[in-house]
Amino acid sequence: MLKLYDTPISGNCHKVRLMLSILGIEYEKIPVSLPDGEQKKPDYMAIHPFGKVPAIDDDGVYMWDSQAILVYLATKYGNTDWYPDDPVERGQVHSWLSVAANEMFNGPAVARAMIIFNREGDQEKVRKAGEATLKALDGWLESRDWLACNRPTIADIAVYPYAALAWEGHVDMSAYPAMNAWIKRIEALPGYIGMKNMPRPV
Numbered sequence: 001m002l003k004l005y006d007t008p009i010s011g012n013c014h015k016v017r018l019m020l021s022i023l024g025i026e027y028e029k030i031p032v033s034l035p036d037g038e039q040k041k042p043d044y045m046a047i048h049p050f051g052k053v054p055a056i057d058d059d060g061v062y063m064w065d066s067q068a069i070l071v072y073l074a075t076k077y078g079n080t081d082w083y084p085d086d087p088v089e090r091g092q093v094h095s096w097l098s099v100a101a102n103e104m105f106n107g108p109a110v111a112r113a114m115i116i117f118n119r120e121g122d123q124e125k126v127r128k129a130g131e132a133t134l135k136a137l138d139g140w141l142e143s144r145d146w147l148a149c150n151r152p153t154i155a156d157i158a159v160y161p162y163a164a165l166a167w168e169g170h171v172d173m174s175a176y177p178a179m180n181a182w183i184k185r186i187e188a189l190p191g192y193i194g195m196k197n198m199p200r201p202v
């Protein structure tokens, strides 16, 4: 059975949990405790060279990085709706996978980590970066329902968790109606699962 090296509070892990649930794939969670530094122990570093979660072991196929895992899962277990084979559509999906790894991570995700893990850093600067990212996301979604290809794809799965959890990092989400409507569309997908504070408690 597929194994997911998992930390419950991690939005990057949640991308993988969400995709596995939507695709109906059974799996086993292998907990990795970040406070105990388990991600930097040699056994785990042999799986993930940067010592981060998530990673998977699919019957001996090891894969790390949430975006790469989404590509793998959708290609192996999903269909070309989730990860297109058309060159234009695939490129459009990858634009957003890059946003998930860069702008979404360095804005909303880092702002959240600073608050919930009490990490040092320039909170104001990161919060502003988070707001700029959500503003761009909102602008893009004003004229479309999904990030790419006019349908749900792994692009939406990759960007969703740190958008939905941005408020935990004290990033104001109230000014982004198109983004908030897209968040609700994702939360209505068949097979959707949440995590702590996701969907946002009312």
Ligand SMILES: N[C@@H](CCC(=O)N[C@@H](CS)C(=O)NCC(=O)O)C(=O)O
Pocket: 010, 011, 012, 013, 034, 039, 051, 052, 053, 054, 064, 065, 066, 067, 101
């Ligand atoms: N680009 C990676 C980022 C992974 C990442 O930063 N994971 C965090 C948890 S969300 C982590 O493992 N942090 C612990 C550390 O860096 O030691 C991905 O998308 O999987």
